[in-house]
Amino acid sequence: MPGFFxxxxxxxxxxxxxxxxxxxxxxxxxxxxxxxxxKPSKLKVMKRILIICMLCLPAATVFAQEVKxxxxxxxxxxxxxxxxxxxxxxxxxxxxxxxxxxxxxxxITSYEAKFKLKGIRYSVEFNxxxxxxxxEKRVRLDKMESDQRGRLYLGFAQFDKFKAIKVQEQxxxxxxxxxxxxxxxNDPKLATIRYxxxxxxxxxxxxxxxxxxxxxxxxxxxRRKIVSRPTDNLDY
Amino acid sequence: xRQVFLILLLxxxxxxxxxxxxxxxxxxxxxxxxxxxxxxxxxxxxxxSMQAVWNNPGGEPLAFDYDYIxxxxxxxxxxxxxxxxxxxxxxxxxxxxxxLVYRIxxxxxxxxxxxxVRWGHRFRTDQTFEPEExxxxxxxxxxxxxxxxxxxxxxxxxxxxxxGIEQVVRFQNDSVGWEQRFLGAIGHYLNAGNKFEIGVxxxxxxxxxxxxxxxxxxxxxxxxxx
Numbered sequence: 001m002p003g004f005f006x007x008x009x010x011x012x013x014x015x016x017x018x019x020x021x022x023x024x025x026x027x028x029x030x031x032x033x034x035x036x037x038x039k040p041s042k043l044k045v046m047k048r049i050l051i052i053c054m055l056c057l058p059a060a061t062v063f064a065q066e067v068k069x070x071x072x073x074x075x076x077x078x079x080x081x082x083x084x085x086x087x088x089x090x091x092x093x094x095x096x097x098x099x100x101x102x103x104x105x106x107x108i109t110s111y112e113a114k115f116k117l118k119g120i121r122y123s124v125e126f127n128x129x130x131x132x133x134x135x136e137k138r139v140r141l142d143k144m145e146s147d148q149r150g151r152l153y154l155g156f157a158q159f160d161k162f163k164a165i166k167v168q169e170q171x172x173x174x175x176x177x178x179x180x181x182x183x184x185x186n187d188p189k190l191a192t193i194r195y196x197x198x199x200x201x202x203x204x205x206x207x208x209x210x211x212x213x214x215x216x217x218x219x220x221x222x223r224r225k226i227v228s229r230p231t232d233n234l235d236y
Numbered sequence: 237x238r239q240v241f242l243i244l245l246l247x248x249x250x251x252x253x254x255x256x257x258x259x260x261x262x263x264x265x266x267x268x269x270x271x272x273x274x275x276x277x278x279x280x281x282x283x284x285s286m287q288a289v290w291n292n293p294g295g296e297p298l299a300f301d302y303d304y305i306x307x308x309x310x311x312x313x314x315x316x317x318x319x320x321x322x323x324x325x326x327x328x329x330x331x332x333x334x335x336l337v338y339r340i341x342x343x344x345x346x347x348x349x350x351x352x353v354r355w356g357h358r359f360r361t362d363q364t365f366e367p368e369e370x371x372x373x374x375x376x377x378x379x380x381x382x383x384x385x386x387x388x389x390x391x392x393x394x395x396x397x398x399x400g401i402e403q404v405v406r407f408q409n410d411s412v413g414w415e416q417r418f419l420g421a422i423g424h425y426l427n428a429g430n431k432f433e434i435g436v437x438x439x440x441x442x443x444x445x446x447x448x449x450x451x452x453x454x455x456x457x458x459x460x461x462x
Contacts, residue, residue, distance in 0.1 A: 071391045071392070072387045072388060072389050072391060073386060073387050073391070074386050074387040074388075101387055101388070114388070121351075200318060200319055206274055206276070207317070207318045207319070208274075208319060209319040226319075228319060228347075228349075229354075229390065229425070229428065230269065230271075230428065230459070230461045231322070231345070231347045231356060232267055232269050232278075232280060232459045232461065233267075233382070233398065233423065233431065233433065233457070233459050234345065234347055234354070234356025234358070234380055234382065235280075235314070235322065235324070235343070235345045235347075235356065235358060236267050236280055236282055236310070236312070
């Protein structure tokens with residue numbers, strides 16, 4: 001039973017809140033059943049259905065709580081900064097279809113362009129003013145050069161039960177022009193290359209989902225836990 | 237909403253078949269989940285009621301015939317072994333026309349995320365204990381998807397579509413039954429603690445040897461995470 005009794009008061013929460021909540025719900029629903037099991041007329045039935053909808057659904061919002069979350073919204077290309085669209089056009093002249101997104105994370109706004117080129121998924125991020133921040137392209141570990149893959153695996157080895165979910169090669173450069181030249185000429189020497197890896201691993205005795213930024217030598221620069229949305233609507 | 241109407245239109249011909257039995261009704265539910273130990277453990281309580289509003293029990297045209305069928309209270313304890321897999325044990329108490337029916341179930345579910353769509357696979361077995369009846373055992377598999385309607389990720393305040401299919405095989409004594417379920421809902425993700433869905437749940441059974449029984453439920457589901 002790993003973690004079952006973890007955390008202050010977990011036992012009390014299970015012991016008290018579960019049955020209490022159930023009793024509350026049972027009582028609430030019992031009233032529906034009593035109403036509904038009386039012989040109804042057509043008009044009364046409709047009235048009861050309305051009552052159910054009104055009582056069943058919004059009642060729970062009383063418990064609503066705010067959770068900080070990264071926000072990403074699809075936007076029309078015309079809403080992206082002109083400077084960003086121009087840079088993208090020059091660095092990737094062959095891209096005709098591209099989706100634009102507005103991202104807000106921790107009070108920072110950025111723009112992201114996503115597209116597919118020669119079967120590879122790209123994601124290009126710009127700051128609020130439209131200045132390029134980085135270019136990310138999806139890579140497969142099994143298709144990577146064996147030297148590079150080996151160095152990354154050395155970095156991954158620090159984690160127990162490591163499993164890579166998604167790997168993206170991240171290109172950055174000292175100036176927008178330099179990054180444009182690196183991309184256009186496919187010249188990695190002009191850019192700094194890092195790897196953004198979404199992975200599962202056992203960290204702090206918990207098998208969770210993480211996002212880490214690794215250097216080409218496999219050194220972990222940063223990591224953050226990915227908080228998944230609840231799956232209750234897929235499970236029940 | 238357009239998709240929901242489209243599904244209703246597609247299903248309508250089945251419901252008008254003269255020989256088969258059909259019902260149309262409501263299936264509201266509320267699910268409350270309390271998680272702890274960094275969301276490894278979850279206790280879920282679900283209350284659901286089934287009400288038929290239009291019926292044709294003998295194969296006649298559908299007619300208004302309100303019938304409160306049942307109320308189900310389900311409690312489940314689940315353990316998440318990794319970010320994708322979780323395992324649950326649960327029990328359901330059903331109040332149906334003054335009789336109590338009990339069910340226990342065992343469940344494994346797998347949730348994974350593609351480029352933007354989140355997929356949920358659910359494998360479930362359950363055993364139902366009805367008064368003066370032999371045990372009914374069912375094997376169930378459901379696959380459903382959560383498709384954001386704005387952007388690649390589902391964010392707070394956004395809408396999503398949730399289509400799904402479920403296959404149910406039922407065993408009782410020597411008889412075997414097969415039921416198919418098609419689900420479609422539009423949902424609103426209010427925040428990490430709250431979301432609601434409105435949709436349809438179409439169920440077809442008794443179609444292998446019999447004329448088929450068609451049931452179409454309008455679903456109203458609220459999910460609350462404490």
